[in-house]
Amino acid sequence: MNVIKDKKTKKLILILVISSILLIITELIISQIISTDFALLMQSQRKSSISKMVHMAYNTIKPVIDDVHSGKLDQASAREEIITLVRKMTYSDEYGKNYIFMSSYDGIMLVQPFESRKEGSNQWNLQDSNGKYIIRELVNAAMEKPSGAFVSYHYYMPEENRTEEKISYVMGIPEIEAYIGTGMYPESAYKDLERVLNIQRYGFLFITAFVIVAAALYIRILIKANKRLSMEIQERMYAESNIRTVFDSIHDTVIIHDIDGNIKQANKRAGALFGIPEGSMTDYCIPQLCADGYDAGEKLRQAEELELASLVFEWKFKRPFDGNNFDGEVALRKSIWSGNEVIVSVIRDISDRKKHEDEIRHLAYCDYLTSLHNRVYIMNELRKEFDENQGNGTGGAILFIDLDNFKKINDSFGHFFGDEVLIELAERLRDLADEELLPGRIGGDEFVILYHSSGRDSASAAAERVLSAFRKPVMLRDTPVHITCSIGISLFPDDGRSVEDLFKKADLALYNAKDKGKDSYSFYEEAMSRELQFKSQMEEQLRLAFTNGEFMLYFQPMLDIASGRIKGYEALLRWNSLKYGFVSPSLMIPLAEEIGLINKIGDWVIDKAFAFAQQAQQQDLYISCNVSSIQLLQTDFVEAVLAKYQEYGLKKGSIALEITESCLVESFEEASHKLMELRDKGIYIYLDDFGTGYSSLNYLKNLPADIIKIDKCFIDEISNSGVDSKILKTIISLAHDMGIKTVAEGVETEDQLHFLEACGCDLIQGYLISKPIPENQVRTDMGLK
Secondary structure, eight states: OHHHHHHHHHHHHHHHHHHHHHHHHHHHHHHHHHHHHHHHHHHHHHHHHHHHHHHHHHHHHHHHHHHHHHTSSOHHHHHHHHHHHHHTOEEEETTEEEEOEEEETTSBEEEOTTOGGGTTSBOTTOBOTTSOBHHHHHHHHHHHOTTOEEEEEEEEOTTSSOEEEEEEEEEEEGGGTEEEEEEEOHHHHHHHHHHHHHHHHHHHHHHHHHHHHHHHTTTTTSTTHHHHHHHHHHHHHHHHHHHHHHHHHOSSEEEEEOTTOBEEEEOHHHHHHHTOOTTOGGGOBGGGGBOTTOOOHHHHHHHHTOSSOOEEEEEEEEOTTTOOEEEEEEEEEEEEETTEEEEEEEEEEOHHHHHHHHHHHHHHHBOTTTOSBOHHHHHHHHHHHHHHHTTSOOOEEEEEEEETTHHHHHHHHOHHHHHHHHHHHHHHHHHHOOSSEEEEEEETTEEEEEEETOOHHHHHHHHHHHHHHHHSOEEETTEEEOOOEEEEEEEETTTOSSHHHHHHHHHHHHHHHHHTTSSSEEEOOHHHHHHHHHHHHHHHHHHHHHHHTOEEEEEEEEEETTTOOEEEEEEEEEEEETTTEEEOHHHHHHHHHHHTOHHHHHHHHHHHHHHHHHHHGGGTOEEEEEOOHHHHTSTTHHHHHHHHHHHTTOOTTSEEEEEOTHHHHSOHHHHHHHHHHHHHTTOEEEEEEETSSSSHHHHHHHSOOSEEEEOGGGTTTOOSSSHHHHHHHHHHHHHHHTTOEEEEEOOOSHHHHHHHHHHTOOEEESTTTOOOEEHHHHHHHHTOO
16 A cells, blocks of 8 residues: 555656646746847837937928028038037936937037037047947948938946947938937846846746756655655745746736737736736736727737737727726737747837827927927928829919018017017917918918918918918017018919929019018919029029129219319229120129129229229329128228228229118118228218118218219209209208218209209219210220220
């Protein structure tokens, strides 16, 4: 009987030993699978997370990059605007604070929110713990793949004196020779889990060794079989307790369920996430935890077909007790549990991350000041419109809106006040919005409206509503601000089938509305493009004029009425283009001012006129030349003029500068001070086109003028009884009373000469005496070589 009992004991012990070994091996396999897959999943999710953050950051700065491409911003200004935006891009995820950094292609750190002392420093030679040049690697990655690339290196952990592998994701911005990026330490994401699983794994190895030794010595412990069996049961209970401890210590929710979603096991985190009491998770199935409209069946079927890979997706869950929903990120993987095929679901609550993504998306697609949609969003919506309605004949309109004289509000009240005006006008546009009309702000004082399913008539009506809304005074701090706007309209598909083309043509129409007197709207017409093309060609020829030597000076004499002698000549700029021939100054001068050549041209005129005055002064003649308002406001204007004055050895009264009222509008005090300084050095000051401005008498009283030139409009219709004649007599008399001489421009008849002589006018200039003539002819008349 004892023998039978011993045999049964041996068999039971053998079965228990084998079963224990198999259980431990199974647990170790599952532990290893969970550890490995979780580590890979964590790293993949973290890489995906930093990639999304950098892409959303890039979308935020893309309007500035677009302005570089369109020529609205130069590289330096764009870089400063982008640095300002990126410096605000700090964020927090489940592992702590993080940020978007920015560096130039030559290694200068531009943005480092948490280490501002590094900003502006050259990090080109920064190395990691293995000697790898970190910034060089990042720059090379950004330049080779501007759309986005990962770079890994070993770097010091924050606030710790040790290194870990760090993975950064960077995107290049070649337009400003810089890149942006962010990084993470992949090991830190799962180090706590790995430490717990290692403890479990080593514990299992110890138990396995113990069971093997027990099996080898089972004959010796056969007599104590009952006691040993009890001890084995206790060991098994202890092992199961350890497994549960590890399972419950995992930070994310882990649920084990069958293909139908019936829950077999779940850790404590699962109950906390879904608000279900501990121990009751197995009473539920996965479909019961899904939010309304989210069918888990298809995802479960996809998971069943998986082999080694994981199925990762975002999902909407609900808490059964309160019915509240939350966003989750799910990783499904097929596995084995207690001998059966199961699905292991790892769930993470990403509600905060989705909130941050929404905030960044808002920054990327909404205007920061007015909360209207920005240029990027409007352009994307227009592209969708093209894609959805291609070929079906449906059209719409783009309305470009620009405030009239908004700069005066900023200059008068300050930019903060100007921002409040923009916010109020944005609200008025928002009040006009409906399903078909989508307003946005594209920068500065410019707004845009995308009008779906709109024709010319409905677009006109919309423009009238906008004009009417903007005409109402803006009441801010009890101050009424009156403002108007101009609107340019392009229609699609009539005016173009690309977003860029429509925006360009709406912009052309806007300029046309401005030219018509503002506070109006204008539709794009083909003639506008032709005019722009002609203007561009003219601009190109004007830039070549210096190289080709196409500029020249003509001179028109000024006759002293009393003596009948020529007293001086006015130097007049002429452009004899190789392509267009003689170009009118009324076309050339505004174009030169617009493209920034007027200072260069003005310097050339002063040099040539002063050089000619050097010889003319020998004949007791003086030379006058015109100065533009832009040229007069240059900080070194006085120094440059006096340098030429001294270079050519000119005497007092041998040269005169002619200025118009427009030169004084920007800054009368500054202009007056400069002209006074030049006058003190012996240079005459002429006030040209006198009588055509609003404040000429005020300028006459306060400006250091030697001579006023009466505009031709007063000379054309003079008669003994006409109003112009009376005004002319008054001007001459007033000037003489102030000790200022007068020159009448545009004198063409003997009657005009006799009348001016009777009024006491000092000098005349016009076709009656001579039209403007080339320099060589003047030299001949003066007897010069």
